[in-house]
Amino acid sequence: MSVLLNVRNVTMHFGGVHALTDVSFQVMQGEFLSLIGPNGAGKTTMLRAITGVVTPQFAKVELGGVSIVGLPIHKRARLGMAMTNQIVRPFVTMNLLDNVALAAGHRRIATVLKAVSSVDKGAERKKAQELLDMLGIGKHTQENIQGQPLGVLKRLEVARALALEPKLLLLDEPLAGLNHIEAARLADVIVEINKQGLTVVMIEHNLGEVLRVSGRLVVLDNGRKIAEGDPQIVMRQPKVRAAYVGKEAEDAAA
Amino acid sequence: MLYLELLVQGLIYGCMYAIIAVGLTLVYGLLRILHVAHAGLFTLGAYLGLILTNATGSLFLAMVLSGTTVGLVGMAIYRFCYKPILHKPPYVALIASIGLFIAMEEIFRLLFGPYGLTYTKVPLQQTVHFFNMNLRAVDLVIVFGSISMLGVLSWLAQKTRLGIAWRATVDDPQMAESFGVSVQKVRYLNFFIGSALAAMAGIFVSLLSNMAEPTMGGVPSYKALAIIVLGGLGNVGGTLIASIILGIVEAFGTIYVGDFLDRDAIAFAFLIIILMLRPQGLFSRK
Amino acid sequence: MGIYELSLAIIVCINIVLALGLNLITGYCGQISLGHAAFFGIGAYTVGVLAKAGFPSAVCIFAAILMAGFIGIIVGTASLRVRDDFLAITTMGVGFLFLGIIRQQEGLLGGEMGLSGIPTIGFDKPGFLVIAFIAVILCSALSLYIKRSWMGFAFDAVATDEDTAKLLTVDVAAYKLTAFALGTAMAGLAGGLYCYFTRFIMPDDFGFLTSISVLSMVAVGGIGSVPGVIIGTALLTLLPEMSTFLSDYKLLFYGAMLFAVMRFAPEGIAGIGTRVVQIYGRRGDAK
Ligand SMILES: Nc1ncnc2c1ncn2[C@@H]1O[C@H](COP(=O)(O)OP(=O)(O)OP(=O)(O)O)[C@@H](O)[C@H]1O
Ligand SMILES: [Mg+2]
Numbered sequence: 001m002s003v004l005l006n007v008r009n010v011t012m013h014f015g016g017v018h019a020l021t022d023v024s025f026q027v028m029q030g031e032f033l034s035l036i037g038p039n040g041a042g043k044t045t046m047l048r049a050i051t052g053v054v055t056p057q058f059a060k061v062e063l064g065g066v067s068i069v070g071l072p073i074h075k076r077a078r079l080g081m082a083m084t085n086q087i088v089r090p091f092v093t094m095n096l097l098d099n100v101a102l103a104a105g106h107r108r109i110a111t112v113l114k115a116v117s118s119v120d121k122g123a124e125r126k127k128a129q130e131l132l133d134m135l136g137i138g139k140h141t142q143e144n145i146q147g148q149p150l151g152v153l154k155r156l157e158v159a160r161a162l163a164l165e166p167k168l169l170l171l172d173e174p175l176a177g178l179n180h181i182e183a184a185r186l187a188d189v190i191v192e193i194n195k196q197g198l199t200v201v202m203i204e205h206n207l208g209e210v211l212r213v214s215g216r217l218v219v220l221d222n223g224r225k226i227a228e229g230d231p232q233i234v235m236r237q238p239k240v241r242a243a244y245v246g247k248e249a250e251d252a253a254a
Numbered sequence: 255m256l257y258l259e260l261l262v263q264g265l266i267y268g269c270m271y272a273i274i275a276v277g278l279t280l281v282y283g284l285l286r287i288l289h290v291a292h293a294g295l296f297t298l299g300a301y302l303g304l305i306l307t308n309a310t311g312s313l314f315l316a317m318v319l320s321g322t323t324v325g326l327v328g329m330a331i332y333r334f335c336y337k338p339i340l341h342k343p344p345y346v347a348l349i350a351s352i353g354l355f356i357a358m359e360e361i362f363r364l365l366f367g368p369y370g371l372t373y374t375k376v377p378l379q380q381t382v383h384f385f386n387m388n389l390r391a392v393d394l395v396i397v398f399g400s401i402s403m404l405g406v407l408s409w410l411a412q413k414t415r416l417g418i419a420w421r422a423t424v425d426d427p428q429m430a431e432s433f434g435v436s437v438q439k440v441r442y443l444n445f446f447i448g449s450a451l452a453a454m455a456g457i458f459v460s461l462l463s464n465m466a467e468p469t470m471g472g473v474p475s476y477k478a479l480a481i482i483v484l485g486g487l488g489n490v491g492g493t494l495i496a497s498i499i500l501g502i503v504e505a506f507g508t509i510y511v512g513d514f515l516d517r518d519a520i521a522f523a524f525l526i527i528i529l530m531l532r533p534q535g536l537f538s539r540k
Numbered sequence: 541m542g543i544y545e546l547s548l549a550i551i552v553c554i555n556i557v558l559a560l561g562l563n564l565i566t567g568y569c570g571q572i573s574l575g576h577a578a579f580f581g582i583g584a585y586t587v588g589v590l591a592k593a594g595f596p597s598a599v600c601i602f603a604a605i606l607m608a609g610f611i612g613i614i615v616g617t618a619s620l621r622v623r624d625d626f627l628a629i630t631t632m633g634v635g636f637l638f639l640g641i642i643r644q645q646e647g648l649l650g651g652e653m654g655l656s657g658i659p660t661i662g663f664d665k666p667g668f669l670v671i672a673f674i675a676v677i678l679c680s681a682l683s684l685y686i687k688r689s690w691m692g693f694a695f696d697a698v699a700t701d702e703d704t705a706k707l708l709t710v711d712v713a714a715y716k717l718t719a720f721a722l723g724t725a726m727a728g729l730a731g732g733l734y735c736y737f738t739r740f741i742m743p744d745d746f747g748f749l750t751s752i753s754v755l756s757m758v759a760v761g762g763i764g765s766v767p768g769v770i771i772g773t774a775l776l777t778l779l780p781e782m783s784t785f786l787s788d789y790k791l792l793f794y795g796a797m798l799f800a801v802m803r804f805a806p807e808g809i810a811g812i813g814t815r816v817v818q819i820y821g822r823r824g825d826a827k
Binding site: 288516 | 644794
């Protein structure tokens with residue numbers, strides 16, 4: 001199996017806050033990796049460093065063997081990575097369908113000239129509808145963003161990311177805000193997509209689902225990587241359990 | 255010698271800019287509104303100061319009365335103009351504020367006439383010798399008046415309960431509220447103080463030019479907007495330093511590049527250059 | 541139509557072109573500009589200088605469009621560095637900088653006294669109105685087309701949340717610069733027409749108040765809506781002319797109107813229109 005994403009020595013400080021200190025890990029082609037750790041561990045910052053939203057003090061990031069450090073966000077996205085936001089950020093001026101259709105039309109908007117010379121949105125809207133159906137929110141497509149429950153908006157984030165047809169899907173707490181059944185269903189959908197060949201990196205606090213679906217774990221605590229490997233084995237390590245003081249970890253390990 | 259004189263010139267303008275800009279940056283810090291109508295309060299302050307000085311013969315009394323009145327008008331502007339639209343996108347308050355400012359200027363023109371008013375006897379015109387320079391008393395009053403007003407303000411902010419509540423609100427309104435600070439009270443206070451300072455600046459300018467006219471708020475206040483952006487929107491200390499820097503840059507600029515650009519254009523050229531180099535302003539917000 | 545009505549109609553057309561340009565930048569792409577009048581001025585002065593040098597009017601107008609659009613791209617790069625309120629103030633600064641430069645250029649640009657003696661465009665008033673009207677049609681059609689195209693879609697994303705747009709592969713910088721280029725080019729066209737219309741231009745025609753007036757027209761009409769902007773512009777241009785009362789108090793009226801619309805109906809006339817349609821539509825459904 002080949003390495004799809006290679007992250008080396010990422011160090012990111014915000015003033016005095018050491019969000020990430022010398023973190024390295026790899027993501028294999030086709031794998032389902034979960035990135036876990038307590039609140040404030042630096043998980044979101046790691047995804048943002050990978051997608052270029054923040055610029056770490058030091059980092060080497062390679063996608064498919066090619067360094068992407070220094071590339072702007074939209075170019076990294078074009079190389080095939082898509083990220084969902086932990087705190088949802090839908091385009092509030094568009095309905096759900098168009099939020100996804102815009103992403104589905106990523107080739108049409110790749111250059112200004114292409115964008116100005118194409119008008120028809122039918123194909124992209126059709127694809128957006130399919131994605132929203134797949135995620136179980138297909139009946140909301142014509143509705144406005146205002147007033148949608150968090151569970152719908154979280155899935156909208158996933159739909160929008162999938163619409164980009166990425167090679168690497170980076171999910172930041174996609175299950176938060178969903179009830180038990182919805183969470184399990186969404187996790188199943190993600191697993192299904194992963195089986196079809198899409199590489200997934202998921203941040204998630206819902207350890208039950210994490211252990212059910214992930215092939216491998218990377219654990220962050222306080223900006224450092226403290227463990228990595230097979231989910232069951234990793235969760236048994238004392239330092240991982242120590243990092244998770246609280247019921248969540250106890251439940252999951254039980 | 256020329257340099258020193260330019261420096262003093264710059265300092266006088268800088269002080270004036272500072273007391274206009276402080277009110278603006280306070281409003282921005284609290285509400286994220288570019289309060290263009292602040293310029294209208296500046297002009298109102300000048301008119302009231304001038305009229306009251308002519309009526310009572312006492313500049314000091316006029317300043318106190320003008321400052322208080324303009325402070326109250328500032329509070330009314332917050333209550334009736336901004337409070338209802340705080341949750342709208344930022345351009346809404348900005349455009350509303352511009353509209354308010356234009357309307358205020360027109361009201362001044364209609365009330366006081368288009369050509370402006372002058373002092374019957376201009377106060378503070380005696381010449382003072384200071385380090386070999388001939389300065390007018392009014393120059394000294396502007397510099398020392400501004401510095402002491404800002405000094406008092408900073409003391410209030412550091413030492414009094416109200417001041418601490420106010421700083422807490424600027425930092426984090428929700429947190430302050432949870433500690434029992436009345437955010438509304440702080441905002442009213444903020445508008446009162448900021449507007450009263452603008453009135454003082456207006457009176458200073460009217461003393462320098464022996465005139466209060468409807469359009470006098472325009473240029474200094476657009477410049478105040480430039481200053482608060484330079485100072486790193488909402489950053490009071492940065493705003494003060496930026497005011498002085500801009501005053502000095504203008505003073506030197508008019509000598510050295512005055513053939514290509516007028517005074518205002520120099521200020522804005524400086525603003526644009528700095529912002530392109532440092533998008534967050536000279537001093538960012540913390 | 542008498543000469544007076546013709547002149548008014550021409551001014552309305554010029555203002556609509558100007559406002560549609562700002563609407564592209566601010567309404568479509570979400571980049572606030574308080575310096576739009578500078579590009580109006582660049583267009584006007586380009587025509588003024590070239591026309592006096594004897595160039596044919598089509599060449600002059602074309603040059604005005606190019607010049608304004610080109611400088612618009614340069615100014616647009618500011619929007620890549622600063623956002624929102626910072627951008628508003630930067631563009632305001634550009635406006636003042638433009639005025640400052642014009643005022644000091646006495647030789648070429650006439651300085652404070654302005655440029656006079658500009659040759660005629662070669663049409664009488666009705667002919668001029670036809671040309672101005674064609675300009676309105678072209679700019680409206682272009683705006684409406686852009687809104688329907690994928691470019692309008694991308695603009696919408698940039699205006700709403702540019703960080704998210706970048707994550708969705710949108711080249712935000714390219715779209716912003718395009719919006720500035722097109723919007724300022726329209727301002728250049730408006731300026732060129734204005735120069736031929738008045739045949740005498742002064743720095744004050746292109747000052748901060750003009751920028752604000754254009755912004756008012758867009759905001760009162762409804763930011764982002766082409767019909768709204770057209771109605772808003774016509775309204776704000778014509779109302780002060782309708783009665784002497786309003787023309788004496790033109791600025792007061794402007795200011796109060798601007799304030800009142802933002803305070804009570806921030807979506808402008810277009811927003812009120814939409815609301816009426818929605819209410820009407822809902823009633824229709826209920827039947
Ligand atoms: N833009 C920023 N500026 C300053 N500090 C930041 C910034 N972004 C993150 N941090 C800090 O970096 C640390 C790591 O934050 P991060 O959001 O990456 O954590 P996380 O693991 O995603 O936590 P959670 O599970 O709560 O989402 C935190 O202490 C956070 O406060
Ligand atoms: Mg997080």
